[in-house]
Amino acid sequence: MARLGIHSFVWTDGGTEDSLIDAMEKSAASGYRLIELAYLKPEKFNLDRLGQRAKALDLDIAVTMGLPPAADVSSEDPDVVKRGKAVLADAVRAVRDIGGSKLGGILYSAHTKYARTPSDRGRRNSVAAIAGTAEIADKAGVDLVLEIVNRFESNLLNTAAQGLAFIAETGSDTVRLHLDTFHMNIEEANPAAAIRLAGDKIGYFHIGESNRGYLGDGVIDFDRIFDALLDIGYRRDITFESFSGAVVDEALTVACAIWRDTWTDNGPLAAHAKQFIDQKMAEARRRRETNARP
């Protein structure tokens, strides 16, 4: 992989610019080389200062977001869709301005528990919005990656296969999938097979445990996940994500349904995740070599 990242919500709810600077420093000190930030309003934060600090720490930046219902590009309402496109365009510019490499998350719909099934018209609106955003992102030098999430966080793209079909409809060669082990554990018949199915179309990868807590504190078979990432020759970024009631922003509490403290002390959590991922990846590499050695 290129870089091992960590979501800023491990460190802070991101309410202030200083808290983000602090999160960057802790990420770098814990051995990570990428930080994932939730969408930042340019009017609220000095993106230049944040970008410079990241650069000084040799940290790449990924930005992820979920659209709010009022700016849902999968809506049937043209005004809502228009608002969504503007949000996406602004987000691409913010990623460029902060010096980040990619924009991911739930960009194709709202990040919400829907109360209706997706409609064909809404889906077409979403495809068109992502196709348009992809052109903007290509020009801005920003990778656009669509996060496949579980049914309770979007109604549109819940599996890698759905995501691949959606990307094909956009006609874009640059839009890729943003897969996440937490979501795959709920939706994919076989998460490792989903990774092999998606192959080079995976642009970003989230490592999260089934209960969103410590890695190892759940049911995900990470050995098979890392085997599959090696099978497809995945070399893009991997980011660790964990949410706890101890540190979380209010919108995320609701969107991700974080009612419990799976941990309270983020330092040991981040250190453990780094060691866990490094070790699992090394073991997968060794397993692959051992298997192939005559």
Add this chain to the structure above:
Amino acid sequence: MARLGIHSFVWTDGGTEDSLIDAMEKSAASGYRLIELAYLKPEKFNLDRLGQRAKALDLDIAVTMGLPPAADVSSEDPDVVKRGKAVLADAVRAVRDIGGSKLGGILYSAHTKYARTPSDRGRRNSVAAIAGTAEIADKAGVDLVLEIVNRFESNLLNTAAQGLAFIAETGSDTVRLHLDTFHMNIEEANPAAAIRLAGDKIGYFHIGESNRGYLGDGVIDFDRIFDALLDIGYRRDITFESFSGAVVDEALTVACAIWRDTWTDNGPLAAHAKQFIDQKMAEARRRRETNARP
């Protein structure tokens, strides 16, 4: 186990009495000996007729439900709580009247994606409501079982350990847990260990796959689930549950976020689940005997 059951939503959305009679006949014909019904309004259905038909087919009945937000016993609003208690009391009576053995599901809160964390006052209201309902259920000869569900379907009881603590607070000896493999796959650090932890406090058990489709079409390690059920000497009912966009009632579509058709033909699904569970249980028994044989 006493009886192997199947959820009526495999067969029908339950909109009419005849559809439920049909579901009973198909359940019995597929080899099941219990049918699970979603809460039935006594004013809408002839419970006596349904109960007689079930009896004639040697089918036991379990009723499950989730409270609506307007009757949420974990609310802080006394009026809402009062309404919830009445709904629960009515439900117990309906189970008794239809000749059913148990009332389960999300009885302690609404079945909804909450937009707030649980409050202490709300929790106390819920404990009191369940304690009161337990007395009514005891007199009616109905088992009360609380379904532990994932974070997106309730904010109050997401793990077996939370459920055990909650039951202890009610002071009831008869209230038990209703565990479900689909939910455990999201919330428990180790589902099999959760089963061993809960032990005799498990009153009802749902077998569902991680994507709510065909058993085997997901990530759940059912071998360890059945091993654990044998470890604790579980002898109560086990019910198969699967939801598809092909057959589902509208409220459940939204509450359970069923956007995809994981299957369209319910006959083969039901036959497969019966064979799958019977075989897995037989294999677990054999494994246990083999392991213990000197």
Add this chain to the structure above:
Amino acid sequence: MARLGIHSFVWTDGGTEDSLIDAMEKSAASGYRLIELAYLKPEKFNLDRLGQRAKALDLDIAVTMGLPPAADVSSEDPDVVKRGKAVLADAVRAVRDIGGSKLGGILYSAHTKYARTPSDRGRRNSVAAIAGTAEIADKAGVDLVLEIVNRFESNLLNTAAQGLAFIAETGSDTVRLHLDTFHMNIEEANPAAAIRLAGDKIGYFHIGESNRGYLGDGVIDFDRIFDALLDIGYRRDITFESFSGAVVDEALTVACAIWRDTWTDNGPLAAHAKQFIDQKMAEARRRRETNARP
């Protein structure tokens, strides 16, 4: 797969011709369409009668064997090697004469717990012997497949990767691997990955549990095995193998170290294995389709 087979040692130690006829009838009656026989001395059995009976039952025949130490083609002693080549040539002819499709097993060394590491000279002898036997087999219309076994049953080929390198050295395009889940469980770093590595070079496949007893009565993750067989588009034969002290020939007792009765009644064992493999294969197919469905 083409045909689902069963090893004759499930039914009989094969001491008499009638016992083999009986095994064929039971195999066919249990739904299998191939029977695997241990190497048959043409002077002892009427191969023509056996072959006719199999044909009448629509049963294909696979023959497997392990060389005895006195005819070990991986020996450094030219006389022993010469004897081994003759045994292999006789075996190919016996397979042809009985109307069988393939010769498998430990054809490249003795079937024994070696007391020495393999030598380069011995290995070269083995490669040459298999290359020569392959020519005979090609002419006879018999598939030659080399069984990869655990370290206690041969010292030469214990992993699929070793087998692939060995086959490459023979220069033959027709020799393939005969893989076996029991052996892979001991030797392969990742059995499913070994299957994907070997791909089209797998010519025959044994399904056996980790303790050589009932399927499900051990640690093998068969879901991943069947997923991998689908991944490579495997369409050749699959045979179930289980050994018990209850039914086993004396040489095999020693070679395979069968000290325990993992079962005593072979009828239910064979019926269970048929159902288990059919069901696992169907589940793997469904999982694959579900994973790929947009």
Add this chain to the structure above:
Amino acid sequence: MARLGIHSFVWTDGGTEDSLIDAMEKSAASGYRLIELAYLKPEKFNLDRLGQRAKALDLDIAVTMGLPPAADVSSEDPDVVKRGKAVLADAVRAVRDIGGSKLGGILYSAHTKYARTPSDRGRRNSVAAIAGTAEIADKAGVDLVLEIVNRFESNLLNTAAQGLAFIAETGSDTVRLHLDTFHMNIEEANPAAAIRLAGDKIGYFHIGESNRGYLGDGVIDFDRIFDALLDIGYRRDITFESFSGAVVDEALTVACAIWRDTWTDNGPLAAHAKQFIDQKMAEARRRRETNARP
């Protein structure tokens, strides 16, 4: 657990006293607090010097061995059995003299691939021999633990359940089982269940991978192993074992069938195993706490 140990064969074939001293130093430097030695002839080594060095390094010593066929206490030949008892008595004294805590391994039979099934008379001889050795060990303050091994390394005790029955026959309260994940992977229907079955009767525990190489380089589900060790409150020693053709004594090469180099550099192997076991144990503890937290 009390102490985390490492087998001396990771470091050396143990041919000289200096090589053992070196192994002790490397074990301690790698963070281990116990070293396992193969049986040492008192006439060949200065046990006092070795014991003093271990003490200075705060290393406990475990000694393991397998009886040679000529001193097989499960033989039917009284002279062979007598020789075996003498070997065991000598070994107990050597453990005492070197200041070790336990004698383990295949003490109840030869360490060999048997060519015959066990006999009742041989088994009775073995039970009597172990009962007698237990008295000697009790007086010497040495723990006697019987290693349960796979079918290819002994014909007498291949499963934990067999071991428990055997210990019961000895009438000893102090003899315990020495379990090993490598062997359990071949013989137990469910290794974690075997650990729970044996419970407090486990006196020593070997961690080894399915192919005897790096931990993680095989099929063993170590999460369930460590969960089970916590379930039974296991607090005795755990020792890492791995064999490679790169470092191994000749007798062991043959007895354990080590034909391949699963590794060549033992330093990184030992460091990885320490980290792997520490991390898996910490994760099992956390999983257990998370599961039980209301």
